[in-house]
Amino acid sequence: MAISSYYTPLKPSSSFLGDALRTSSPSFSLVSGMPRKGMVVFARRLKGLEEAMKMRREREFQATKPKPGPPLRRGRVSPTLPVPDHILRPPYVGSLELPELSKDYQIHDSEGIARMREACKLAARVLEYAGTLVRPSVTTDEIDKAVHQMILDNGAYPSPLGYGGFPKSVCTSVNECMCHGIPDSRQLQDGDIINIDVTVYLNGYHGDTSKTYLCGNVNDTLKRLVKVTEDCLEKGIALCKDGASFNKIGKKIRRLSVTPVIEPILTMGSVECKTWGDNWTAVTADGGPAAQFEHSILITKTGAEILTKC
Numbered sequence: 001m002a003i004s005s006y007y008t009p010l011k012p013s014s015s016f017l018g019d020a021l022r023t024s025s026p027s028f029s030l031v032s033g034m035p036r037k038g039m040v041v042f043a044r045r046l047k048g049l050e051e052a053m054k055m056r057r058e059r060e061f062q063a064t065k066p067k068p069g070p071p072l073r074r075g076r077v078s079p080t081l082p083v084p085d086h087i088l089r090p091p092y093v094g095s096l097e098l099p100e101l102s103k104d105y106q107i108h109d110s111e112g113i114a115r116m117r118e119a120c121k122l123a124a125r126v127l128e129y130a131g132t133l134v135r136p137s138v139t140t141d142e143i144d145k146a147v148h149q150m151i152l153d154n155g156a157y158p159s160p161l162g163y164g165g166f167p168k169s170v171c172t173s174v175n176e177c178m179c180h181g182i183p184d185s186r187q188l189q190d191g192d193i194i195n196i197d198v199t200v201y202l203n204g205y206h207g208d209t210s211k212t213y214l215c216g217n218v219n220d221t222l223k224r225l226v227k228v229t230e231d232c233l234e235k236g237i238a239l240c241k242d243g244a245s246f247n248k249i250g251k252k253i254r255r256l257s258v259t260p261v262i263e264p265i266l267t268m269g270s271v272e273c274k275t276w277g278d279n280w281t282a283v284t285a286d287g288g289p290a291a292q293f294e295h296s297i298l299i300t301k302t303g304a305e306i307l308t309k310c
Contacts, residue, residue, distance in 0.1 A: 001160045001171055001180070001199045001208060069191075071287055072176055074276065075184035078141050080167050081148045087157050090201045098164040113298065115205045119156070120296045120307035123207030126150050127198040128310050130170070134213040136190045140172035143196065144183035151200050159199035159206050166280060171197035171210070173281075178265055178273050178290040180280040190216035193226060195292040208261050209308035210294040222289055225268055229291040232264040240297060240304035263294040 083089070092099045108116060126147055133143050148169035151158045158169030166182070173181035173195040174188070181195075188194060197210035212226050240262070269288030275281065284290055298305040 001163065001166075001197050069175070069189075072174060072283060073186070074182075074278070074281070075139070075141075075186035077167060077182060077184045080161070081145065081169060083152065083157060083161070087152060087155065088201070088204070089157050090159060090163075090206075092164070093157075093162040096165040108298075112205070115203045116207070116296075116298065117307055119200055119202040119205040119207035120209070121207070121310075122151075122154055122156055122202055123198050123200045123209045123296070124308045124310045126154075126200060127196060127209050127211060127308075130196045130198060131211065131213050134188065134194060134196075134215050136192075136216045137187050139185050139187050140174065140181070140183035140194070141185055143172055144168050144170050147196075147198060154200075154202070156200040156202040159201045159208070160197075171195070173197070173290070173292065175289050176284045176287050178267065178282045178284060179292060180282055182278055182280055188215045191218055191222075192216070193218060193222055193289060193291060195290075197292070197294065207308060208294065208296050210263070210292055212291040212293060221268070225266060225289060226291045229264055229266045230293050232266065233262060233293040233295060236262045236264065237295065237297060237304055237306065240299060241302070261294060261296050263292065265290060265292040 129150060130143055130147050133146055148158055148161075151169065160166045160171060161169045166180075168183045170183060171180050172183045173179055174186070174192055175194075177195075179195070179197070192215040193212055194215060195210055195212040197208075199206055199208040212229065214223065214226065218226075267284050267288050267290045270284055270286040272285035273282045274285050276283070294308075295306050296308045298307055
């Protein structure tokens with residue numbers, strides 16, 4: 001469960017033309033000795049071509065953009081589920097304030113890595129189980145109850161519960177909800193997409209992962225959004241290694257947290273969002289759909305190990 005997020009739309013970039021026409025020569029460009037006047041004309045033609053291609057892509061995008069269904073509405077939120085006293089709780093539980101993010105990198109010893117692996121393995125199993133519950137007519141509240149119980153049965157605490165006052169044990173973000181959706185009485189509909197974000201707290205460590213699932217018969221455009229979002233996650237992870245800059249990884253997916261969690265969120269349409277009155281649910285401003293994937297990773301000398309993979 002990541003609290004601060006950045007978003008990127010599912011629109012191809014038009015920046016591939018770059019600055020190839022620039023040169024330090026006083027009178028000639030790098031294009032076959034073309035004189036400066038010819039270079040300017042050539043540059044204007046390329047600029048016009050770039051604008052024409054952008055317009056074409058925009059028309060194609062609008063033609064394939066699915067018509068938004070009924071806007072997402074908040075259902076009834078059931079009471080917070082109890083947690084047995086013997087379950088170890090994170091230090092933020094009991095406070096309505098969000099904990100401060102650490103400015104230090106997380107460097108784990110062998111014992112810490114082992115505990116991290118254990119927490120992440122559990123999170124992956126819980127997410128996999130939650131995904132089997134996705135089907136039309138099931139409510140997100142039912143998913144929350146099932147996730148809550150599985151986490152407790154494994155001796156762990158559901159990390160979202162009580163984080164800054166969050167009332168549930170999992171985040172369920174449907175259709176245009178970008179992140180932090182609160183489970184409620186709304187039934188999933190045929191053609192929905194839903195992101196389920198699971199975080200568990202086990203032996204002092206959090207395991208965090210999420211995936212966007214298809215509910216019933218989902219149209220091809222939404223399937224592509226989900227697939228591209230997952231591809232972005234894989235491309236970001238592929239760049240992770242000891243010494244890699246966050247900026248380089250972020251350029252691949254436009255989103256990288258300061259902890260070893262990579263979480264791309266893509267939208268079809270506007271990247272602007274608005275937050276509901278519950279101060280958690282973030283939805284796209286134009287009602288366009290959004291998809292999200294997330295893994296916790298361990299940076300090693302040879303690359304990155306995905307900890308939240310079954």
